[in-house]
Amino acid sequence: MNVLIGVVLLVLALVLLTVGVMAASRRLPGNKVIGLRVPEVRKSREIWNSAHAVAGPLWIFGGVALVFGGLISFVASGWVWILPAVALVIGIIALASGANVGARAATLLDAQNQEDDGCSSCSTDGGCGCGGHDEAPAPAVDLEAVRRAADASNSGNN
Structure with missing residues (x-):
């Protein structure tokens, strides 16, 4: 049983380390299987690379935690099983945190790109931001x- 758990953790670690290193080095190819799954990431290669570069180090950290847990599980017995369990939890948290900061980075980069292109959120002057700005200003009331x-009208009804 120790060997099975150790091998599973090491395989997961290898996957997470590989993806993390590729993401951190901006070499993770755009694909539909591995990587961040938010719409902003798909908008440009620059956003894809930047968002994954932010997430990559956390994924590497999670992979290292899983390597530690996998190696310990080969010799674990009794209370020592806490260490592989903690390593697994740390790996999952690192994976989720990397995805979170990567998605946030993608959202911020997309917003910045829209702002640079003349698109911004609705403003007080009545502009919608991304509708082309050709609309006539709203008349004053x-x-x-x-x-x-x-x-x-009310006095005429009486």
């Missing part, structure tokens, strides 16, 4: 005229 019209 004369509230006093609206009140007079409402009062005239």
Whole structure:
């Protein structure tokens, strides 16, 4: 049983280390199987590489934790099984944290790219940001005229 758990942890570590090193070195190819799965990452190769470069070091850390857990599990007995279990939890947390910071980086980079292209979120001047900015500005509303019209309408109904 020790050997089986050790081999499984080492295989997972190898996968995580390989993906982490490729991501950190900006050499992870765009694919549909491995990597971040947020829409912003797919928008450009620059965002893909940058987001994965942010996530890569955490994935490497998780892979190292799994290597440690895998090696310990070969000789573990009794309470020592806590160490491979903790290493597995650390590996999962590192994987999730890497995905989180990578997705956040992708979102920020995408927002920055949109801003650089003249697109930004809705502003107080009525611009939508990404609709081309060719819309005519909204006309000013004369509230006093609206009140007079409402009062005239109400007095005519009586």
